[in-house]
Each structure stands twice: as C-alpha cells, then as structure tokens.
Amino acid sequence: MEIFLDSLWPLLKAGVLFAVPLTLISFAVGLVLALLTALARLSSIKPLVWLARFYVWIIRGTPLLVQLFIIFYGLPSLGITIGAFSAAIIGFSLSVGAYNAEVMRAAIQSIPKGQWEAAESLGMTRSQILRRIILPQAARVSVPPLSNSFISLVKDTSLAATITVTEMFQRAQQIAAVTYEHMLIYCEVALIYLFFSTILSALQARVEKYFERYTVR
Amino acid sequence: MIRLKDINKNFGNVPILKHIDLRVNKGETVVIIGPSGSGKSTLLRCLNLLEQPTSGYLRIADDSLQLKEGDSIKQADVMKIRLHTGMVFQAHHLFPHMTAVQNVMEGLVTVRRQAKVEARAAALRLLKKVGLADKADSYPFQLSGGQQQRVGIARALALEPNVLLFDEPTSALDPEIVGEVLNVMGDLKQEGMTMVIVTHEMQFARLIADHIIFLDQGVVVEEGSPDQVFDAPTQKRTKQFLQRLDWMRERIPTGHEAELFAPQNEEVGIVH
Ligand SMILES: Nc1ncnc2c1ncn2[C@@H]1O[C@H](COP(=O)(O)OP(=O)(O)OP(=O)(O)O)[C@@H](O)[C@H]1O
Ligand SMILES: [Mg+2]
Numbered sequence: 001m002e003i004f005l006d007s008l009w010p011l012l013k014a015g016v017l018f019a020v021p022l023t024l025i026s027f028a029v030g031l032v033l034a035l036l037t038a039l040a041r042l043s044s045i046k047p048l049v050w051l052a053r054f055y056v057w058i059i060r061g062t063p064l065l066v067q068l069f070i071i072f073y074g075l076p077s078l079g080i081t082i083g084a085f086s087a088a089i090i091g092f093s094l095s096v097g098a099y100n101a102e103v104m105r106a107a108i109q110s111i112p113k114g115q116w117e118a119a120e121s122l123g124m125t126r127s128q129i130l131r132r133i134i135l136p137q138a139a140r141v142s143v144p145p146l147s148n149s150f151i152s153l154v155k156d157t158s159l160a161a162t163i164t165v166t167e168m169f170q171r172a173q174q175i176a177a178v179t180y181e182h183m184l185i186y187c188e189v190a191l192i193y194l195f196f197s198t199i200l201s202a203l204q205a206r207v208e209k210y211f212e213r214y215t216v217r
Numbered sequence: 218m219i220r221l222k223d224i225n226k227n228f229g230n231v232p233i234l235k236h237i238d239l240r241v242n243k244g245e246t247v248v249i250i251g252p253s254g255s256g257k258s259t260l261l262r263c264l265n266l267l268e269q270p271t272s273g274y275l276r277i278a279d280d281s282l283q284l285k286e287g288d289s290i291k292q293a294d295v296m297k298i299r300l301h302t303g304m305v306f307q308a309h310h311l312f313p314h315m316t317a318v319q320n321v322m323e324g325l326v327t328v329r330r331q332a333k334v335e336a337r338a339a340a341l342r343l344l345k346k347v348g349l350a351d352k353a354d355s356y357p358f359q360l361s362g363g364q365q366q367r368v369g370i371a372r373a374l375a376l377e378p379n380v381l382l383f384d385e386p387t388s389a390l391d392p393e394i395v396g397e398v399l400n401v402m403g404d405l406k407q408e409g410m411t412m413v414i415v416t417h418e419m420q421f422a423r424l425i426a427d428h429i430i431f432l433d434q435g436v437v438v439e440e441g442s443p444d445q446v447f448d449a450p451t452q453k454r455t456k457q458f459l460q461r462l463d464w465m466r467e468r469i470p471t472g473h474e475a476e477l478f479a480p481q482n483e484e485v486g487i488v489h
Binding site: 118 | 265267292296299300302303304306308310311312313314315323324327328356357358372373375376
C-alpha cells in the first residue's frame with residue numbers, strides 16, 4: 001500500500017506534466033491536419049488529392065511505434081535531430097491527422113447538397129459556406145468518432161516511453177524496476193489511464209449534448 | 218427584369234433545356250408549369266446559376282452573361298447575377314444549426330457584412346412580415362413545415378433581391394398548411410415583388426400568375442395569360458397535360474379516402 005501511495009504522486013505528476021500536454025497538443029494539431037487533409041481530398045486539384053491520399057496511406061499502413069522510432073532515432077542520421085517530446089508530438093499529430101481525415105471527409109460529405117445550394121443562393125462563397133454552414137454541422141456528426149480517437153490517443157501516449165519521453169508509463173517502468181512491484185505498479189498506472197479516459201468520456205457526452213441542441217430529441 | 222435568349226442546358230450530352238426564350242417584367246409573377254422531368258427546376262436554377270446554362274444569353278436586372286458551349290463563368294459574374302435573386306426551395310433547406318432569426322440574418326452578416334445588431338433587426342422585421350415574429354429564436358426542427366417554409370421566404374428576402382425564385386414551395390407540405398405559404402406569396406405580389414414560381418398548384422397558379430409558361434421536354438410549348446393557357450390552350454401537349462390534371466382533380470380522394478386507399482394515392486402522385 002505504501003509503495004502504491006508513494007508512486008501515485010510521481011505517476012500522476014508525469015501524467016499531468018507529459019501525457020496530458022502530449023495528448024492535448026497532438027490532438028489539436030492532428031485535428032487541423034485532419035481537416036486540411038479532408039479538404040484536400042475533396043478539392044478538385046489533383047495533386048492535392050494525391051498528396052492527401054498518400055499521407056493517409058502511409059500513416060495508416062504502418063505501426064505508430066515504427067513511425068515514432070523513425071522520427072526520433074531515424075531522422076538524426078539524416079541530420080535532423082528532434083527532441084523526444086517534440087518527436088512524440090509530431091508522431092502523434094500525424095497519426096491523429098491521418099485517422100481522422102477520413103472521419104472529417106465523411107462528415108463533410110454527409111451534409112446534404114441542399115445546404116450548399118441554399119447558401120450559394122444567398123451569394124456566399126465556397127469558403128464562407130464551409131466555415132459557416134458545413135463545418136458546424138459536420139462537427140456535430142464527427143464528435144463521437146473524434147472522441148473515440150481522442151481516448152485512444154490518451155492511451156497511445158504510453159508509446160512515447162519508447163522514445164525516452166518521461167510520461168507516465170516511463171515513470172512506471174522506472175519505479176517498477178526499483179521496487180520490483182511490477183503487478184502493483186502497472187495496475188496502478190492502468191488505473192490512472194482509466195481515470196483519465198473516464199473523465200474524457202464524460203466530457204464527450206457533454207460535447208455531444210451541446211451539439212444536440214438543434215436536433216429532434 | 219429577366220431576359221433569356223436561346224438558353225440551352227445539357228446534362229452530359231443530354232439536352233434538358235432547348236432554346237428557351239423568356240422575359241419577366243418588373244413586378245410580374247411568372248408561373249412555370251409542366252410535367253415532371255420537363256426541366257422546370259433546371260430552368261429556375263439556371264436563373265441564379267445553381268446550374269450553369271450550356272449556352273445562351275441571360276440578363277437579370279442590369280447584369281448579363283453571354284455563354285457559348287464550353288465557356289466557364291467567372292465567379293464574380295456568378296455572384297453579380299446571384300445577388301439579384303433569392304430562392305425558396307421545396308425542401309426549405311434551412312440551416313439546422315441556426316435559429317429562425319439567424320437563418321434570415323446569415324446573408325446580411327456574411328455576404329453583406331452588416332453588423333449583427335442591424336442584421337438582427339432587419340431579420341426580425343422580415344420574420345414579422347411572414348407572421349413568425351414569435352418564432353425568431355426557434356430552431357428549424359421546432360417549427361411546422363409551413364413555418365419552416367416561411368422562414369425560407371424571409372431568408373430569401375433578406376438580401377433584397379430583385380427577383381424571387383420558388384421551386385415548388387408547397388409540394389412538401391400537408392394540404393392544410395399550404396395556404397399559409399401561398400398567402401405570404403400573395404402578399405409579396407401585392408407589394409410588387411417580381412417572382413418566378415414553379416408549382417403544381419394549378420388553382421394558385423391561375424390566381425397569382427400574370428403569365429404562365431408551359432414547359433414540356435425542355436421546350437416552352439405554350440405561354441400566355443392564365444386565361445389563355447388554362448381556358449384556351451392552343452397546343453395539343455398543353456391540352457393533354459391540363460386534361461390529365463382535370464382527370465386527377467376528380468379522382469383525387471378526400472383526405473379520409475386517401476388514408477383508406479393509400480396505394481391509389483401513390484399512383485396519382487406519379488402523374489404529377
Ligand atoms: N444534375 C443532373 N444531372 C443529370 N440529369 C439531371 C440533373 N438534374 C436534372 N436532371 C434531369 O433533367 C431533367 C429535368 O429535371 P428537372 O428537375 O428540371 O425537372 P422538373 O420539371 O423540375 O421535374 P419535377 O416536376 O419532377 O420537379 C430530368 O430528366 C432529370 O432527370
Ligand atoms: Mg423540379
């Protein structure tokens with residue numbers, strides 16, 4: 001019990017200092033990437049479409065762990081050295097971007113054509129229509145799949161340990177190595193992840209509720 | 218106000234509109250009738266360039282376009298023509314994430330870049346005009362079909378267009394609420410609004426139209442005053458179309474019978 005309590009603080013601290021910012025920053029950057037990729041896929045400019053497909057193809061077709069290793073251990077041999085934390089952010093953002101580009105594309109396409117036409121008939125431009133009419137509606141459609149991806153990301157951040165980021169899992173490994181309480185420490189860190197994802201699920205429910213204000217209940 | 222000369226529209230290489238000539242004077246109400254698939258919606262959508270005509274001449278107010286096959290229209294020209302028109306759709310297409318007043322304000326705020334306070338005041342005046350002042354803060358899903366359509370009209374009016382285009386504004390509505398929408402359109406006519414209306418409501422067409430256009434297979438087969446077209450059609454196809462409608466009117470069951478004979482009712486729908 002004492003070991004449990006003693007290790008709780010360092011673990012939580014690692015979580016708050018690294019896992020949480022890692023998750024938030026990567027998710028925010030990833031969403032922007034996802035949106036840009038979705039728009040590129042939907043554009044009529046061929047090279048943009050290809051670029052977007054290539055990006056999604058590469059990232060979805062290779063393990064995240066391997067991507068992190070390439071960014072952190074591989075790139076320096078090309079003369080590009082990136083800190084562990086930044087490398088993790090790049091890796092996770094690319095991943096979030098690729099996985100959610102399709103989600104956003106589907107959401108945008110699910111908005112009926114009549115919405116475009118009604119807005120066009122008011123004289124709105126394409127970008128105005130996207131910003132004011134389509135994306136707000138698409139956002140609502142994509143909240144459930146995006147939240148799933150967010151919660152996965154919280155757990156995936158444990159992979160950052162493999163590239164020396166001292167996030168929670170890395171801390172857990174260190175403590176376990178010293179105390180030999182593997183079962184206890186790893187269950188403890190699992191509990192903390194569970195705690196974080198539960199809070200996020202509750203948040204997801206609230207966001208969904210917010211978006212439901214304009215639909216039939 | 219509107220002038221079309223030799224407008225053609227192909228989808229792929231299928232001609233849908235053929236050599237359309239049309240003139241709509243300021244303050245006039247023109248009603249387009251015709252069988253399903255004859256190109257009524259396409260013609261209306263060519264007027265605000267939701268569909269680009271394949272070729273021909275189009276003028277609305279003081280902006281005109283001359284198109285040859287293969288031309289693409291500059292976005293700036295599209296916008297000029299569009300700002301002269303407002304459109305009301307069969308399925309209203311209100312923005313579901315905005316309240317009634319926000320729907321009406323949207324054009325003013327985004328296109329005309331008016332300040333929110335002013336735009337809201339203008340939008341409230343328009344909602345009042347269509348009898349919905351008390352529904353300003355309702356979302357579309359909280360409104361009845363007739364109310365939604367009236368918000369649609371207010372939204373189309375917001376940018377003060379020279380011409381209002383209606384594509385079957387009452388077809389999706391229950392019979393008992395059709396009247397509230399038609400009344401609003403009647404009021405607009407009284408105020409001198411120029412309107413082009415596609416409708417299947419022949420009694421209404423007769424009542425409101427200054428000029429009727431009968432379109433069949435992409436061609437203006439016959440046009441004239443309502444009395445001319447309805448009482449003394451000169452073309453065989455017009456006569457056939459009107460006869461079929463008459464036959465249907467006799468056959469259309471009352472609301473109660475319609476429930477008993479649902480399949481028959483569907484058949485009637487196809488003839489429309
Ligand atoms: N985007 C499109 N692509 C290809 N064909 C189209 C398209 N839109 C319409 N058409 C065809 O053009 C013809 C005319 O269609 P339109 O919608 O203008 O008819 P309509 O007179 O409005 O019919 P309705 O009374 O059923 O609304 C139809 O044969 C239709 O199938
Ligand atoms: Mg139509």
